[in-house]
Amino acid sequence: xxxxxxxxxxxxxxxxxxxxxxxxxxxxxxxxxxxxxxxxxxxxxxxxxxxxxxxxxxxxxxxxxxxxxxxxxxxxxxxxxxxxxxxxxxxxxxxxxxxxxxxxxxxxxxxxxxxxxxxxxxxxxxxxxxxxxxxxxxxxxxxxxxxxxxxxxxxxxxxxxxxxxxxxxxxxxxxxxxxxxxxxxxxxxxxxxxxxxxxxxxxxxxxxxxxxxxxxxxxxxxxxxxxxxxxxxxxxxxxxxxxxxxxxxxxxxxxxxxxxxxxxxxxxxxxxxxxxxxxxxxxxxxxxxxxxxxxxxxxxxxxxxxxxxxxxxxxxxxxxxxxxxxxxxxxxxxxxxxxxxxxxxxxxxxxxxxxxxxxxxxxxxxxxxxxxxxxxxxxxxxxxxxxxxxxxxxxxxxxxxxxxxxxxxxxxxxxxxxxxxxxxxxxxxxxxxxxxxxxxxxxxxxxxxxxxxxxxxxxxxxxxxxxxxxxxxxxxxxxxxxxxxxxxxxxxxxxxxxxxxxxxxxxxxxxx
Ligand code: GLN
Numbered sequence: 001x002x003x004x005x006x007x008x009x010x011x012x013x014x015x016x017x018x019x020x021x022x023x024x025x026x027x028x029x030x031x032x033x034x035x036x037x038x039x040x041x042x043x044x045x046x047x048x049x050x051x052x053x054x055x056x057x058x059x060x061x062x063x064x065x066x067x068x069x070x071x072x073x074x075x076x077x078x079x080x081x082x083x084x085x086x087x088x089x090x091x092x093x094x095x096x097x098x099x100x101x102x103x104x105x106x107x108x109x110x111x112x113x114x115x116x117x118x119x120x121x122x123x124x125x126x127x128x129x130x131x132x133x134x135x136x137x138x139x140x141x142x143x144x145x146x147x148x149x150x151x152x153x154x155x156x157x158x159x160x161x162x163x164x165x166x167x168x169x170x171x172x173x174x175x176x177x178x179x180x181x182x183x184x185x186x187x188x189x190x191x192x193x194x195x196x197x198x199x200x201x202x203x204x205x206x207x208x209x210x211x212x213x214x215x216x217x218x219x220x221x222x223x224x225x226x227x228x229x230x231x232x233x234x235x236x237x238x239x240x241x242x243x244x245x246x247x248x249x250x251x252x253x254x255x256x257x258x259x260x261x262x263x264x265x266x267x268x269x270x271x272x273x274x275x276x277x278x279x280x281x282x283x284x285x286x287x288x289x290x291x292x293x294x295x296x297x298x299x300x301x302x303x304x305x306x307x308x309x310x311x312x313x314x315x316x317x318x319x320x321x322x323x324x325x326x327x328x329x330x331x332x333x334x335x336x337x338x339x340x341x342x343x344x345x346x347x348x349x350x351x352x353x354x355x356x357x358x359x360x361x362x363x364x365x366x367x368x369x370x371x372x373x374x375x376x377x378x379x380x381x382x383x384x385x386x387x388x389x390x391x392x393x394x395x396x397x398x399x400x401x402x403x404x405x406x407x408x409x410x411x412x413x414x415x416x417x418x419x420x421x422x423x424x425x426x427x428x429x430x431x432x433x434x435x436x437x438x439x440x441x442x443x444x445x446x447x448x449x450x451x452x453x454x455x456x457x458x459x460x461x462x463x464x465x466x467x468x469x470x471x472x473x474x475x476x477x478x479x480x481x482x483x484x485x486x487x488x489x490x491x492x493x494x495x496x497x498x499x500x501x502x503x504x505x506x507x508x509x510x511x512x
Contacts, residue, residue, distance in 0.1 A: 003040050004168035004509040005078065006033035013077055013171055013225045020066055020076040027062035027076030027120055031055050034078040034122045037169045044145045046154075046163040047080070050123040054089045058120045065118060074232060075118025080170045082161050083124040084131050085111050085216070086205045090121070094207040095129040095139035095157075098350045098370030108205025109237045110174055110216050113254070117232035122170050125160030129372045130341065131176055131209045133157045134184055134441045135429065138374045143431050146189060147507040149472045152428035155185030161219045162189035166474075168506050172220035172229050178210045179329050180423070180448025182217040186460040187423035187476025192226050192493065192503055193219040196486045198455035199244035200252055201230075202237030208340040210333040211242070213452050222503050223461065223493035230486060231258040247484035260487020261494075268495055274311030275495050281307055282317035282416030287447055293426040299464030299475040300422050303496070307420070310495055317412045317419070321405050325450035328405065330442055331385050331398035332453070337375075338382025344370060374438065406454035409480075418492060419480040422447055427466035427473035447478060457486045461493045462502035474502075 007030055010016040019025045035055060038047050062076040086092045086104035093099040107115070115121070128138040136144040136159025144159040146152040147167035154163040158175030162185035165173050175182040177195035186193030195217040203214050218229035236252045237243045244252050250259075268275035283304065288297060308314060346352035346366030353365035371379070385394035412419060424444055434440040451458045460476035477496075481489045497503050 003037055004506065005037035005170065006030050007078055007171045008168045008506070012222055013074070013220070013228045016077060016171065017073070017075070021071070027059040027066065028056060030076060030078050031059035031120050031122065034170055038122060038164070041167050041169055043150070044147055044163050044167060045142050046126055046144050046160040046167070046169065047123050048083050048093060048126050048141055048160070049090045051090055055120060055122055058115070062118055062120055072116065072118035073228060074114065077119050077172070078122050078170050079114065079119045079172050079174070079229070080122045080125050080161070080164055081111055081174045082127050082158050082176060084127055084176050084207045085174060086207065087111050087121070087124065090124045092124065092207065093141070094131070095127045095141060096370065096372065096375070097140040098344050099207070100351060102349060104205070106205065109202035109239065110233050111205065113232055113235070114174070114229065125164055125173060127160055128157035129375050130207065130337065131157040131178055131181055132337070132374050132378055134180070134444055136160065136185070137431065138372060140372055145431070146428050146473070148190065148474060149428070151430050152473055153188065153431050155188035155424070155428060157181040158185045158219065162186055162191055162193070165189070165191045165219050165221065166507060168509065172218055172225050174216060174229070174233070175219050176206055176214055176216050177452065178213045179333060179452045180445050182219060183423050183448050183458060183460040183476070183478060184445070186219050188428040188474060190462045190474030190476070190502065190505065191219050191221060192223050192459065192461055193217060194226050194230060194459035194486065194490065195451070195457060196230060196234060197247070197457045197483045199242050200234045200247065200484070200486070202235070202240045202243050204237055204239040210336040211340060212336060213333060222497055223490045226459070227257060227261055227490045231255065257487045257490070261491045264488045264491035265494070268491060271311060276307060276492065277311035279312040279418070279492070280315050280416040281312050282315050282412055282419040284317050284319040284322065284412065284419060284421055286319050286322035287421030291425050291446070292422060295467040295470065296422050296424070296426060296475050298467070300477055303463035303477045304420060306496060306500060310499065315416045317415055319408050319412055319450060321401065321408055322446060322450060324401050325405055325453055326442060326446060328398045328401040329445070329449040329453060330381070331394050332402060334378040334382035335386050335395055336382070338379045338386065341375065341379055377438065402453045405450050409450065409454045409456060413482050418485070418489065421478050423460045423476040423478040427470045427475060451480055456483060457481050457489060459489050459493060461496060462505070463500070464502060
């Protein structure tokens with residue numbers, strides 16, 4: 001059993017920063033402890049690449065900044081990055097054999113921004129290959145185990161990120177979410193995660209999967225900790241053509257999410273015992289219907305009741321095309337993936353086969369050897385739906401559906417302020433459970449895909465556990481907002497976390 005790292009002795013990132021400021025703890029001590037904890041928890045398989053020298057170099061720089069009085073909002077805070085973000089120094093594999101030895105010459109914008117804010121990276125975290133999956137079982141480097149129950153998956157594709165935060169190896173981690181990959185592992189590991197509005201966080205340096213869907217977001221213990229990371233990560237980046245300059249009337253820059261959070265927070269605080277009075281929570285009938293496990297439904301209903309106790313009003317709404325998000329996403333995401341992954345040809349970078357007679361054979365063998373099953377499946381589907389004759393029947397139809405799904409959300413958000421429901425239909429499944437039916441996992445994305453297709457922000461907040469044999473497997477509540485509502489979502493989740501302690505629970509540590 002893993003041991004919790006030193007940072008867990010402090011309630012949250014804010015408390016940790018204060019302790020660093022008064023020299024109650026140093027960045028080097030925190031980093032060493034996190035490195036040790038990661039080592040002890042090797043059986044989780046959460047980390048893919050660790051380099052103590054690189055980490056300690058960052059930690060020493062953090063201590064120097066603290067001493068010089070130039071510390072930033074995250075100085076000395078131990079975090080780790082999903083291996084889908086390129087990093088100088090640490091290898092970047094995106095969970096693929098194709099990139100097995102790849103070291104990037106530059107840092108992703110997210111990595112750069114978090115480093116500028118002072119965060120110390122403990123290393124790179126395991127994930128599904130090219131972020132394709134819902135259980136972290138598609139990593140070329142083996143599955144990640146759920147720290148709550150090692151027989152279970154941690155969720156995916158940011159499974160290493162969720163597991164590392166849940167096991168208290170790091171204070172927070174980065175993830176990417178194309179169709180649910182921040183929210184779903186956060187839910188299955190009992191941590192707090194947020195996928196922001198598409199375009200608010202730069203995709204520069206994220207190994208591309210589905211470019212019109214990919215967004216980065218943090219996973220952390222609490223909503224406040226997630227806020228601390230997101231605020232530093234978000235902001236316009238001229239190196240990403242889809243990065244937004246403005247979020248409504250305000251610039252997309254660090255400080256925006258924090259300001260929105262503070263504004264919402266001030267209003268809620270003025271509400272006293274009913275901080276959320278007036279908040280209309282839309283609950284889509286389609287999110288609580290058939291296919292949702294009873295234990296997940298019960299945990300979500302209990303969370304909704306808790307929000308009502310805080311003053312919010314529940315409004316029944318409908319998202320009529322919820323089921324259609326699955327075929328729409330599983331056409332669009334593979335289409336974009338097939339195009340993005342064309343770059344791995346054994347020439348520019350990535351794996352090259354040892355044995356070939358000519359160029360064509362070199363490319364096909366390199367790809368056959370480098371890619372795993374799920375990635376090949378998606379490349380085939382994507383190539384098919386984009387091909388002449390099938391483009392209109394599949395790709396174009398999926399794009400039309402995408403537009404209608406986005407409209408459904410806008411209509412629903414006229415009747416309510418935020419939407420709540422489950423993140424996933426069940427608690428974490430067993431490792432290997434869907435081995436013979438690869439598309440079974442796809443169906444489990446039903447509550448997260450629509451949000452991604454619409455480009456909306458959404459988070460997962462721990463709200464309970466499963467029942468019976470699954471009583472140690474966490475359940476997350478999904479909170480969905482309108483475009484650029486990140487600050488408000490985090491403030492709403494924060495009110496919930498004031499009166500509940502699901503987010504404070506952690507899998508037992510060795511010396512607890
Ligand atoms: N489970 C979805 C998929 O496999 C979403 C993954 C993601 O968000 N990266 O594509």
